[in-house]
Amino acid sequence: MNRSYFHALPQLRDAVRRVADAHRLPVDVRARLVLSVADAAADELGSGRPVELSTAHEDGSHDDSPVLAIALSAPQARRPLRVGDLPLPALTNGTDSVVWRVPVPQTAGSSVPSPSAGIDPTAERSSRAESQAINEELRAIIARTDALTAEYRRLKHELAETNGGVLALYVQLEERDEQLRKAHGKMLRDLEDALRPQPMEIDGLELAVHYAPAEANAPTGGDLYDWFALPDGNLHITVVDALGHGVGSTRSALNVTHAVRTLALEGHPLQSILERTHEILMPLAPELMATVLLARLDPATGKLQLANGSHPPALMLRADGTAEYLEVRGRGIGFPLPGSEELLHTEIHPGDVLILYTDGLTESRRDPCEGELRLIAAARRHAGGALAELPSAIAAEMHTVMLHPDDTLALAIRRSTPTAAVG
Incomplete structure (x- = not known):
């Protein structure tokens, strides 16, 4: 040393x-x-x-x-x-x-x-030798710095190219995902349209429907309806809101509408159909839960019967502007003690509008009572127009205030004067 x-x-x-x-x-x-x-x-x-x-x-x-x-x-x-x-x-x-x-x-x-x-x-070295040594060191440091700078620029360029490629790939994947979502959504909408019957042409009645899913690219849901003419000429309407979202809830709602249709066509009394539907479906789908509203309407007389299983009440908007909710006590499919406790009997007069819906229409805020008041106001504002546009117009106004998105279904039935038979 x-x-x-x-x-x-x-x-x-x-x-x-x-x-x-x-x-x-x-x-x-x-x-x-x-x-x-x-x-x-x-x-x-x-x-x-x-x-x-x-x-x-x-x-x-x-x-x-x-x-x-x-x-x-x-x-x-x-x-x-x-x-x-x-x-x-x-x-x-x-x-x-x-x-x-x-x-x-x-x-x-x-x-x-x-x-x-x-x-x-x-x-000690001479001043000249000292200067030469310092210059040599400076040149070496500068050369090293230049080399590092060049390497940094090369790596930065390669990184930019890599990032550009990754970004382009990401954009392509996003575009492909969006195309797949749209194609998937269209396929499901086509399926839903096939499952949802178009408005019927019945002398003395006008019918219209509006349905909107909670998500545009996932249009299946548990909100479903069915309407058909019974052998005696009466119109039967079923409105179902099955628990959940997506294909599973659609399957549950379809099971309910099919069971109700079968029982109605077999001639079972309207009040017994909900309880009987529960008995049929529970062994097959014990997890199923759904609220259901059933309506039976005579187009000639306007006589209306309603049975309810835990579903929001129908709204009757009279021709003179008065409105009332048609309350019927009962419990839905999959609930304890299912079935409608009674039938509600009333009459639809010419010019009256009956509105059936699911809770996605009125539960836009935490207070359901507020939603029901807003629904009456919206129905009054739009009742003077064409009935075909009424459900969609009401839904658009109701959804200006929304707590969370939900499947929405609204049906409107207006009674008009039946066309006289030509002798």
Whole structure:
């Protein structure tokens, strides 16, 4: 180990350069080492206290290059040497000593000089040699910086190209997903349209319907209806709201409408149909839950019967503008004690409008009573127009205030004067 004391920065820098040159360190490493040693010693030398520089040659492992250890110590230091943010990181013992360990490059056929070579505190290069050394170090650092800058630009360009490709792929995938969603939605809408009967042409009655899913690209739901003419000429209407969303709830609603249609065509009394539907379906689908409203209307007389299983009440809007909800107590399919407790009997006069709907129309806020009041107001505002447009117009107004999206179904029936038979 070679050890020397220094009282001025120029001699210290020159000594470090001589050691670096003797061990064939790269110029950019030499520059970092010179700056780091000078920065660590600056406070002590500036205060007139000497520093000690020592070097030692350490053997690496069988796979590693030898290591040059450069140690800087300050015997009279009043505080630890400054080692933060040095160009070449160093190790410190926390007191007055700092050590740099630098790998020494090997050259085939040559030996590494002794670490003692070059350290002489009385020897100093000429000003010209010092300038040449500094210029050499600056050029090496600049070259290294330029190389890193070029590499950074190349990597940035490659990253931009990669990001561009990923973004383009992402856009393509999004477009494909959107196309698939639209195709899927259209297929489901076509299926739903096939399941939802079109308004019937019945002398003395006008019928209209509006249905909107909770999500445009997933149009299946548990809101379903059915209407058909019975053998006696009466019109039967079923409105179902099965629990849940999607294909599962559609299947549940279809099971209910099919069971009700079968029982109605077999001649079962209207009041018994809900309870009988529950008995038929529960063994097949024990998880099924649905609210149901049944209506039976005589087009000739306007006589109306209603049975209800936990469903929102029908709204009757009279020709004179008065309105009332037709309340019937009962419990739905899958509920305890299912069935309608009674039948409600009333009459639709010419010009009256009967509105049947699911809760997606009125439960736009947390207060169902507010929704029912808004429904009456909306029905009055739009009742003077064509009946075919009435359900959609009411739904559009009701959904200007919406707590959460839900499947929405609205049916409207208006009684007109039957066409006189031609004799």
